[in-house]
Amino acid sequence: MSISRHASATPATWREVPVPEQHLPLPWPVVARSQELAAGERFPPHVHAWNQLVFATEGVLQVTVAHARHVISPQQALWVPTGTVHHTGALGPAAFRNLYLADDAALGMPSQCVVLEVSPLLRELIVELGQVRPKDDAAYYAQLCALVTAQLRRQPQHTRHLPWPQDARLQRWCQALYDQPADARGVDAWARQLGASSRTLARQFERETGMNLRAWRTRLRLLRAIEWLAQGRSPTLIAHELGYASASAFNYMFRVETGMSPLQWRKSRAA
Incomplete structure (x- = not known):
C-alpha cells in the first residue's frame, strides 16, 4: 500500500463541530464532559475560562496549541491552562472524555501545556466522574473531584510535542x-x-x-x-x-x- 494512501488516514480536511456552550462559573471544582468524535471531526480554535484536561478513553487525538502539535493516544492527556487558545481533533473515532477544572492555587498544575501519562486509576476516576450526577450524591461527587485533582498532580509529565x-x-x-x-x-x-x-x-x-x-x-x-x-x-x-x-x-x-x-x-x- 502506498505512502500517500496511508497518509490519508490523517484527515486532509477537518470537519469542524461546534464548541460546547460555556457556562460560568463552573458548578463544581471539576466537571466531566463526554462526546463521541468521528474521524476527522475537530473543534475550531477556542479558549476556556477554566483549565481543561484533554483526554480520550479510545482513539487518538491531535491537539494544536499555539505553534505546537500534540498527538494524544489513550493513557495520555493534555493539560491546557485557562485562557489557552487550542483546537482538538480526532484522527480516528474517539471517545472524548475531558475535564474542566476551575482555577485554584491548590491545584499545583503547570501554567503551560504539558502531556500527562494517565494511570489506570485516574482513567477510572474520570469515567466515574462522568457517570455520577452531582445532585444525586453531592458528597460522593465532591470526593471524586478531590481524588481527581490529587491524582493529576501525581501523573508523570513530559513536554514531548511537535513545534510548529x-x-x-x-x-x-x-x-x-x-x-x-x-x-x-x-x-x-x-x-x-x-x-x-x-x-x-x-x-x-x-x-x-x-x-x-x-x-x-x-x-x-x-x-x-x-x-x-x-x-x-x-x-x-x-x-x-x-x-x-x-x-x-x-x-x-x-x-x-x-x-x-x-x-x-x-x-x-x-x-
Whole structure:
C-alpha cells in the first residue's frame, strides 16, 4: 500500500463541530464532559475560562496549541491552562472524555501545556466522574473531584510535542513532511523548492522551532508512529511509511525515544 494512501488516514480536511456552550462559573471544582468524535471531526480554535484536561478513553487525538502539535493516544492527556487558545481533533473515532477544572492555587498544575501519562486509576476516576450526577450524591461527587485533582498532580509529565513554525513558507514545508514523513529530502532540496538559500532556511527553521531539521523529523516520525500504532498498524508497515530502511532501524529510534519497542508500547497500552 502506498505512502500517500496511508497518509490519508490523517484527515486532509477537518470537519469542524461546534464548541460546547460555556457556562460560568463552573458548578463544581471539576466537571466531566463526554462526546463521541468521528474521524476527522475537530473543534475550531477556542479558549476556556477554566483549565481543561484533554483526554480520550479510545482513539487518538491531535491537539494544536499555539505553534505546537500534540498527538494524544489513550493513557495520555493534555493539560491546557485557562485562557489557552487550542483546537482538538480526532484522527480516528474517539471517545472524548475531558475535564474542566476551575482555577485554584491548590491545584499545583503547570501554567503551560504539558502531556500527562494517565494511570489506570485516574482513567477510572474520570469515567466515574462522568457517570455520577452531582445532585444525586453531592458528597460522593465532591470526593471524586478531590481524588481527581490529587491524582493529576501525581501523573508523570513530559513536554514531548511537535513545534510548529509561524512563517507561512516553513508551515508549508512542515505540513508536507507531516503528510509524507518518508520524504527524506534535506534542507538544500527544500530550499530550492521554497525559493530560499539553504543557510537562511535552516537558520529560520531552528529559530522558530527550537530544533534542527534532523531532530524535528525524528520527533515527527515518533508522533506519527504513536498515532499509527494506536490505530493498529504493524511496526513493519509503519517503518516503511516513515521512510526507514528497515524495521530494526525504526525499532531502534522508537526504543531510544520511549524506552520500549513499538510492540511493547502497544502491549502496555492494551494492558
